[in-house]
Amino acid sequence: MAYKNLVDLHIHTDNSDDGFDPVSLMGEYAIKSNLVVAAITDHCECNRYKKDGFDKTIRQSFDISIAEKENLKDKIKLIAGMELGQAMQALPEAEDALAARDYDFVIGSLHNVAGEEDFWKVDYKTRDAGKLLHRYYDELLELLEWGKFDTLAHINYPLRYIIGVEHIDLNLAEYETQIDDVLKLVISKNKALEVNTSGLRQPYGKLIPDVDILSRFKELGGKYVTIGSDAHHYYDVGAGITEGLDAIKQAGFDEITYFENRTPVMLKIE
Numbered sequence: 001m002a003y004k005n006l007v008d009l010h011i012h013t014d015n016s017d018d019g020f021d022p023v024s025l026m027g028e029y030a031i032k033s034n035l036v037v038a039a040i041t042d043h044c045e046c047n048r049y050k051k052d053g054f055d056k057t058i059r060q061s062f063d064i065s066i067a068e069k070e071n072l073k074d075k076i077k078l079i080a081g082m083e084l085g086q087a088m089q090a091l092p093e094a095e096d097a098l099a100a101r102d103y104d105f106v107i108g109s110l111h112n113v114a115g116e117e118d119f120w121k122v123d124y125k126t127r128d129a130g131k132l133l134h135r136y137y138d139e140l141l142e143l144l145e146w147g148k149f150d151t152l153a154h155i156n157y158p159l160r161y162i163i164g165v166e167h168i169d170l171n172l173a174e175y176e177t178q179i180d181d182v183l184k185l186v187i188s189k190n191k192a193l194e195v196n197t198s199g200l201r202q203p204y205g206k207l208i209p210d211v212d213i214l215s216r217f218k219e220l221g222g223k224y225v226t227i228g229s230d231a232h233h234y235y236d237v238g239a240g241i242t243e244g245l246d247a248i249k250q251a252g253f254d255e256i257t258y259f260e261n262r263t264p265v266m267l268k269i270e
């Protein structure tokens with residue numbers, strides 16, 4: 001259906017190593033896509049913090065986003081956030097990033113398990129995908145125990161590559177208990193669960209997570225759901241949000257959440 005309250009809470013700009021377009025262009029497209037809230041959440045890969053210049057780019061991203069937030073305030077609510085990756089693999093760096101600016105919103109994510117490449121870069125000929133996936137969910141639990149973020153990003157991130165790209169045949173039932181444990185910890189730690197729509201535009205072809213996991217999250221008592229396109233190009237801002245909201249609604253939620261000043265704000269799905 002068509003929604004009035006469209007939001008996109010996961011957007012990368014040219015202040016991410018894999019982003020392309022400036023904050024101003026992402027903001028312009030957020031307005032064109034009729035979004036009411038948009039969050040700029042550039043990467044901070046803690047395990048590559050200084051080596052790859054994330055210490056500088058996350059500060060730059062925030063400062064530009066705050067200026068743009070003021071510019072666009074009559075047209076859209078822009079949120080200055082950050083996607084904090086692999087915090088547990090470099091805790092001092094994660095703490096430094098969090099203390100650097102007064103973020104509205106922090107996404108917690110895990111793109112690689114400790115000592116391994118990002119899941120998109122793993123050589124699956126020499127690595128056991130199933131074992132890496134078990135380790136991934138274990139490390140999500142550690143990240144949640146630490147808990148210095150607002151929403152847990154793309155819970156099934158590795159499947160985007162293990163299934164979507166590599167077509168490795170895994171028995172996903174083997175991971176259900178671990179996923180349940182992750183969902184339960186999201187809830188007891190009062191965190192939000194992100195619905196990442198990027199999978200819809202990629203070979204994986206599904207929301208991350210899909211409606212089954214969202215329904216389970218609801219059933220277990222989940223309260224906060226955020227949604228984001230994970231756009232790395234201006235033309236992907238707002239992509240898949242309608243489909244994502246359909247799934248969130250189908251799972252039994254009436255509201256989505258965005259964060260301002262690290263505090264949840266509820267927005268009716270309508």
Ligand SMILES: [Zn+2]
Nearest residue numbers: 083109153154
């Ligand atoms: Zn991510």
Ligand SMILES: [Zn+2]
Nearest residue numbers: 010012083230
């Ligand atoms: Zn991202």
